[in-house]
Amino acid sequence: MVRIKICGITRVEDALAAAEAGADAIGLVFYAPSPRAVDAQQAAAIVRALPPFVTSVGLFVNATEAEVRGVLAEVPLDLLQFHGDEPEEFCLRFSRPYLKAIRMRDDLDLQAQAANWPSASGILLDSYTPGVPGGTGETFDWQRIPQQHDWSLVLAGGLRVDNVQTAIAECRPWAVDVSGGVEQAKGIKDVEKIKAFIREVRRG
Numbered sequence: 001m002v003r004i005k006i007c008g009i010t011r012v013e014d015a016l017a018a019a020e021a022g023a024d025a026i027g028l029v030f031y032a033p034s035p036r037a038v039d040a041q042q043a044a045a046i047v048r049a050l051p052p053f054v055t056s057v058g059l060f061v062n063a064t065e066a067e068v069r070g071v072l073a074e075v076p077l078d079l080l081q082f083h084g085d086e087p088e089e090f091c092l093r094f095s096r097p098y099l100k101a102i103r104m105r106d107d108l109d110l111q112a113q114a115a116n117w118p119s120a121s122g123i124l125l126d127s128y129t130p131g132v133p134g135g136t137g138e139t140f141d142w143q144r145i146p147q148q149h150d151w152s153l154v155l156a157g158g159l160r161v162d163n164v165q166t167a168i169a170e171c172r173p174w175a176v177d178v179s180g181g182v183e184q185a186k187g188i189k190d191v192e193k194i195k196a197f198i199r200e201v202r203r204g
């Protein structure tokens with residue numbers, strides 16, 4: 001069964017709707033330039049409202065150690081997602097499981113890159129757009145993902161109800177991660193889109 005993460009949650013009601021629809025995880029963006037950014041207070045309210053067995057994921061982009069620790073002091077996150085240039089040594093400082101995001105630049109050697117984070121719980125693949133660290137709504141060429149790899153693949157980047165089945169068939173991910181594809185406006189989720197997306201993933 002492919003797991004589903006709904007990222008970029010900014011409101012308690014969207015988190016509850018995602019959980020009710022069957023999401024396995026919700027993502028909270030701690031990256032101020034993002035229109036989906038939340039502060040620790042907002043995030044704590046969202047995480048506290050979650051029912052059991054829904055994983056809360058905190059997304060960071062080149063944050064300092066103090067910034068990550070500051071969030072962790074207030075928000076009981078289950079999993080961290082490092083979406084910038086964080087080396088493994090940094091990702092390991094927080095005694096929490098983590099995902100490492102890799103953006104699929106044209107010249108990237110994916111297998112070599114992924115080997116840089118052997119301690120990651122999963123490798124999240126996202127599309128590459130210069131100057132924007134993520135959440136672009138763009139897909140990348142899924143054929144670039146090797147058939148054989150020894151990491152848990154979290155597939156992200158431009159997933160929507162109308163392409164997620166093809167993405168799953170081609171990439172065989174452990175999980176899919178969606179943000180823009182289930183929104184009505186930046187940072188505001190569309191409950192019907194969340195339900196349709198989850199139904200589509202579960203249909204496979």
Ligand SMILES: O=C(O)c1ccccc1N[C@@H]1O[C@H](COP(=O)(O)O)[C@@H](O)[C@H]1O
Pocket residue numbers: 007008027029031034035036059061083124126133134135136137138156157158159177178179180181
């Ligand atoms: O959502 C953001 O604003 C964001 C900002 C900085 C880094 C990552 C971000 N989002 C992540 O990007 C991927 C793909 O999102 P989309 O479905 O293409 O909109 C996903 O992992 C988001 O969590």
